[in-house]
Amino acid sequence: MAVKIALAGNPNSGKTTLFNALTGSNQFVGNWPGVTVEKKEGKLKGHKDVVIMDLPGIYSLSPYTLEEVVARNYLINERPDVILNIVDGTNIERNLYLSTQLMELGIPVIMAVNMMDVVEKNGDKIHINKLSEKLGCEVVEISALKGTGISKAAEKAVALAQKKTANARVHEFDAVVEKAVEDVENRLDSGVPQEQKRFFAIKLLEKDDKIQEQMKVVPDVSDIIKQLEDSLDDDTESIITNERYVYISSIIGDCCTKNKKSELSVS
Ligand code: BGO
Numbered sequence: 001m002a003v004k005i006a007l008a009g010n011p012n013s014g015k016t017t018l019f020n021a022l023t024g025s026n027q028f029v030g031n032w033p034g035v036t037v038e039k040k041e042g043k044l045k046g047h048k049d050v051v052i053m054d055l056p057g058i059y060s061l062s063p064y065t066l067e068e069v070v071a072r073n074y075l076i077n078e079r080p081d082v083i084l085n086i087v088d089g090t091n092i093e094r095n096l097y098l099s100t101q102l103m104e105l106g107i108p109v110i111m112a113v114n115m116m117d118v119v120e121k122n123g124d125k126i127h128i129n130k131l132s133e134k135l136g137c138e139v140v141e142i143s144a145l146k147g148t149g150i151s152k153a154a155e156k157a158v159a160l161a162q163k164k165t166a167n168a169r170v171h172e173f174d175a176v177v178e179k180a181v182e183d184v185e186n187r188l189d190s191g192v193p194q195e196q197k198r199f200f201a202i203k204l205l206e207k208d209d210k211i212q213e214q215m216k217v218v219p220d221v222s223d224i225i226k227q228l229e230d231s232l233d234d235d236t237e238s239i240i241t242n243e244r245y246v247y248i249s250s251i252i253g254d255c256c257t258k259n260k261k262s263e264l265s266v267s
Helices: 015-023 068-080 088-104 116-121 127-135 150-163 173-187 194-205 209-214 224-234 236-253 259-266
Strands: 003-009 028-032 038-043 050-054 082-088 109-114 138-141
Touching: 003 038, 003 068, 003 088, 015 028, 015 038, 015 150, 050 109, 068 088, 068 209, 082 088, 082 138, 082 150, 082 173, 088 109, 088 116, 088 194, 088 236, 109 116, 109 150, 109 209, 127 236, 150 173, 173 194, 173 224, 173 236, 194 209, 194 224, 194 236, 224 236
Parallel strands: 003 050, 003 082, 082 109, 109 138
Antiparallel strands: 028 038, 038 050
């Protein structure tokens, strides 16, 4: 059976460069159904049974842009075997915002930290093993431009797809937020697959009305939202966003070391 890898990342993370390097001329370009968002699919060089789907470049899985909706509907409905999440190593903090959401989909994720040639040139350090531990997914350093690490990333993605087990969750939100997520999850019916429950619960908590189009039965969770908003005195969308940033800051503090000289020369 063919293995399907979805390539996901922020705009300018090097997605096109990586996609081209992995697929060569073996590409099909079209549009996603009904929208003028480009859809690119290709076969991994040397593997005729491995398909790579290049998702639109996005910053989050929120429903604000067409690209975000296209990417997330594909991930929810088509269920690729694995997500290869490309992040720009020179801008890792911003890129991890999407990564934290990709991890919630119940699909195995492998991260490729790109632009490592630039990171190294700047004298900065990304502690890959710590990053992997903190995120709960495998991390590979690559330079899509130079071609380093890209075969390793693809091979690891294929291996993970064949294992068919999603990453174990290593991060939890604050206890009151986790309680609200769990309460919403308990109201989801069996139409939502077990591994997608957390993603749907978080989106419902965030009052994301487009996610309802992806659900047959939409439970009323307004009381859970109200209780969480009252207890933290903020709206749920901001609460979840803040939780993500707190998590990301802790990762950056532990996993990235900036070259003091390059910091000084920039300021
Ligand atoms: C330009 N290392 C380096 N140094 N650069 C990389 C790497 C890498 O590993 N990977 C990608 N880039 P896209 P999205 C450019 O186009 O693949 C560069 O949006 C330029 N263009 O070459 O397009 C890549 O698909 C003029 O850079 O990203 C590209 O995710 C001057 O990152 C950019 C300098 O890559 C974005 C760069 C006319």
